[in-house]
Amino acid sequence: MQLSREALLRAYxxxxxxxxxxxxxxxxxxxxxxxxxxxxxxxxxAVAVGVCEHLSVEDKIVSTHRGHGHCLxxxxxxxxxxxxxxxxxxxxxKGKGGSMHIADFDQGMLGANGIVGAxxxxxVGAGIACKIDGKGHVAITFSGDGACNQGTTFEAMNMAxxxxxxxxxxxxxxxxxxxxxxxxxxxxxLDIASRAEAFGMKVWRGDGTDFFSVFETMRExxxxxxxxxxxxxxxxxxxxxxxxxxxxxxxxxxxxxELDRIxxxxxxxxxxxxxxxxxxxxxxxxxxxxxxxxxxxxxxxTAKAKAAARPTAEDVLTDVYISY
Amino acid sequence: MAKMMYRDAVVSTIAEEMARxxxxxxxxxxxxxxxxxxxxPEAIGGIWSTSTGLFGKFxxxxxIDTPISESAIIGAAAGLAxxxxxxxxxxxxxxxxxxxLDQIWNQLAKFRYMFxxxxxxxxxxxxxxxxxxxxxxxxxxxxxxxxTGMPGLKVVMPTTPADVKGLLRTAIRDDDPVIFLEHKxxxxxxxxxxxxxxxxxxxGHARLSRAGQxxxxxxxxxxxxxxxxxxxxxxxxxxxxxxxxxxxxSPLDEEAILDSVEVTGRLIVVDEAPPRCSLASDICALxxxxxxxxxxxxxxxxxxPHTPIPFARELETAYLPSIDKIEAAVRKVLSYR
Ligand SMILES: Cc1ncc(C[n+]2csc(CCOP(=O)(O)OP(=O)(O)O)c2C)c(N)n1
Ligand SMILES: [Mg+2]
Numbered sequence: 001m002q003l004s005r006e007a008l009l010r011a012y013x014x015x016x017x018x019x020x021x022x023x024x025x026x027x028x029x030x031x032x033x034x035x036x037x038x039x040x041x042x043x044x045x046a047v048a049v050g051v052c053e054h055l056s057v058e059d060k061i062v063s064t065h066r067g068h069g070h071c072l073x074x075x076x077x078x079x080x081x082x083x084x085x086x087x088x089x090x091x092x093x094k095g096k097g098g099s100m101h102i103a104d105f106d107q108g109m110l111g112a113n114g115i116v117g118a119x120x121x122x123x124v125g126a127g128i129a130c131k132i133d134g135k136g137h138v139a140i141t142f143s144g145d146g147a148c149n150q151g152t153t154f155e156a157m158n159m160a161x162x163x164x165x166x167x168x169x170x171x172x173x174x175x176x177x178x179x180x181x182x183x184x185x186x187x188x189x190l191d192i193a194s195r196a197e198a199f200g201m202k203v204w205r206g207d208g209t210d211f212f213s214v215f216e217t218m219r220e221x222x223x224x225x226x227x228x229x230x231x232x233x234x235x236x237x238x239x240x241x242x243x244x245x246x247x248x249x250x251x252x253x254x255x256x257x258e259l260d261r262i263x264x265x266x267x268x269x270x271x272x273x274x275x276x277x278x279x280x281x282x283x284x285x286x287x288x289x290x291x292x293x294x295x296x297x298x299x300x301x302t303a304k305a306k307a308a309a310r311p312t313a314e315d316v317l318t319d320v321y322i323s324y
Numbered sequence: 325m326a327k328m329m330y331r332d333a334v335v336s337t338i339a340e341e342m343a344r345x346x347x348x349x350x351x352x353x354x355x356x357x358x359x360x361x362x363x364x365p366e367a368i369g370g371i372w373s374t375s376t377g378l379f380g381k382f383x384x385x386x387x388i389d390t391p392i393s394e395s396a397i398i399g400a401a402a403g404l405a406x407x408x409x410x411x412x413x414x415x416x417x418x419x420x421x422x423x424x425l426d427q428i429w430n431q432l433a434k435f436r437y438m439f440x441x442x443x444x445x446x447x448x449x450x451x452x453x454x455x456x457x458x459x460x461x462x463x464x465x466x467x468x469x470x471x472t473g474m475p476g477l478k479v480v481m482p483t484t485p486a487d488v489k490g491l492l493r494t495a496i497r498d499d500d501p502v503i504f505l506e507h508k509x510x511x512x513x514x515x516x517x518x519x520x521x522x523x524x525x526x527x528g529h530a531r532l533s534r535a536g537q538x539x540x541x542x543x544x545x546x547x548x549x550x551x552x553x554x555x556x557x558x559x560x561x562x563x564x565x566x567x568x569x570x571x572x573x574s575p576l577d578e579e580a581i582l583d584s585v586e587v588t589g590r591l592i593v594v595d596e597a598p599p600r601c602s603l604a605s606d607i608c609a610l611x612x613x614x615x616x617x618x619x620x621x622x623x624x625x626x627x628x629p630h631t632p633i634p635f636a637r638e639l640e641t642a643y644l645p646s647i648d649k650i651e652a653a654v655r656k657v658l659s660y661r
Contacts, residue, residue, distance in 0.1 A: 087636030184360025255362030
């Protein structure tokens with residue numbers, strides 16, 4: 001199905017927003033001003049955006065430690081996210097969560113998660129709620145090729161099937177869990193989707209470096225899961241992570257030239273531009289204009305985050321409901 | 325004596341014990357690192373560098389890189405231990421006991437007793453704990469409070485590289501399950517370590533790191549250094565502190581604590597976990613019960629607040645016990661006449 005010019009521009013803007021958000025963090029983290037562990041999503045933008053462009057705020061997502069892309073794609077405020085990662089009290093979670101713990105319930109974003117594999121069971125619950133409400137909404141959990149090895153993920157898949165939860169398991173296979181390769185750690189060497197299939201789910205597969213592949217695949221998945229009574233489904237997207245596992249990772253597990261190669265041939269942003277300009281759907285000028293606007297938005301978010309109020313010792317004791 | 329870092333004391337002790345006893349095996353996530361990648365095995369080890377070189381020396385059968393499956397890692401350690409091996413399992417972050425708690429608590433901690441003494445369970449579970457990295461609520465916790473309360477577990481919390489060496493060797497040679505808690509903010513700290521290949525520190529023997537007559541300060545791990553700083557500050561004013569490094573929270577060296585309080589009459593326990601049902605409240609209760617007559621002031625715990633650990637630098641700093649908070653607590657117990 002042909003996307004409108006507005007839809008194309010919007011999808012591109014979302015991917016570019018994630019890209020520049022992460023590229024900027026990559027630079028700013030080197031100064032030492034940003035605390036904690038930061039896992040960048042660069043390279044996987046087509047997945048988050050190709051999934052979330054189909055969703056309304058009534059649809060829920062549950063994210064991972066590598067959550068910035070999912071959050072932005074689901075509509076979390078850029079300024080609020082940047083401020084959170086900078087540890088400001090004006091951040092989306094008041095500086096209490098940081099990069100790994102961003103949530104925005106008004107946007108249907110039920111939280112990034114520092115515990116690998118913890119998200120899938122939560123999405124099953126949200127998916128059961130969607131089923132009970134009967135309005136065709138869904139809950140989506142993002143999991144990596146590492147998270148798919150947690151017992152929690154297995155339990156969630158089986159429970160989603162037996163409860164017919166309106167739940168979608170999106171597996172982002174970027175071939176690495178921390179410093180370990182997919183081929184070593186995932187026993188079903190062919191893929192992850194076959195596991196979901198074995199649990200009794202309908203599964204799809206797509207190219208996670210191509211927005212159109214993700215978007216069209218997700219249309220089918222969602223058409224299926226939004227029908228009450230159909231129960232869950234799973235989809236695996238093959239994708240790439242452009243930065244280290246977390247910022248500071250020397251990435252010695254990569255092959256020679258690997259990063260250059262994937263940046264050259266597997267970049268969803270480059271592919272999108274080539275495809276839409278090649279087909280005459282958007283011009284280079286259209287895209288350049290989005291690029292400039294996004295860069296300005298990131299610059300602005302960063303300036304605001306740096307200037308934002310810092311939390312104080314008293315803030316440790318807010319949102320506490322039992323004290324001693 | 326050799327000077328080495330806390331993290332190197334971990335790796336070298338494991339390597340020495342693996343060389344000495346072919347039944348010692350290591351398992352955990354990225355303990356080899358690089359498995360199944362273009363860079364190959366050991367391209368890059370785990371994030372704490374606490375297993376560097378083991379795979380090269382001892383091979384894939386004894387250095388087992390696992391998928392992200394904490395429950396199966398600890399369960400496998402239990403099964404290895406029941407089958408004649410001496411597993412040293414690693415949880416990358418202590419917070420991940422949440423994923424594997426059944427295997428720790430209902431399984432390996434209970435085997436010896438529940439099976440009527442028919443088996444031992446010589447498993448060591450190492451894990452990196454503690455705050456100081458702004459790693460937020462799910463990657464910063466001190467978990468000794470939970471594990472110390474579980475019958476069937478020995479719980480070790482080394483502060484210095486020498487203690488790592490002596491206590492980890494004891495842990496690996498021990499026939500019962502041992503939780504070995506490594507403070508992630510101490511990994512880079514250097515210290516003198518004895519060369520003796522059989523250097524061992526028995527469990528339940530605290531270390532006196534400062535000696536004084538006026539106040540007893542009990543702690544371990546990262547916060548022990550804060551306590552020493554307070555003791556040094558107060559020494560300049562003529563106030564003497566006994567600073568006791570517990571080394572193990574189970575078994576607990578009650579004698580060292582009680583002997584000290586009998587002299588000082590005043591106790592502070594500085595603890596990295598929240599205050600309720602804590603190491604601090606436990607030791608304060610112990611002293612109230614067993615050294616009541618010696619007390620000149622109520623025993624006092626210094627803990628973080630009863631909250632999860634916040635992310636931002638300002639918040640984490642405010643959350644943790646600090647040198648100033650410890651000093652204030654000492655002055656408070658001294659204010660009782
Ligand atoms: C329960 C648990 N175990 C281990 C970790 C440490 N850890 C964080 S991310 C990660 C790798 C996750 O790999 P994958 O699911 O493929 O996601 P990716 O990092 O590739 O996005 C590991 C081992 C954790 N945070 N939680
Ligand atoms: Mg991965």
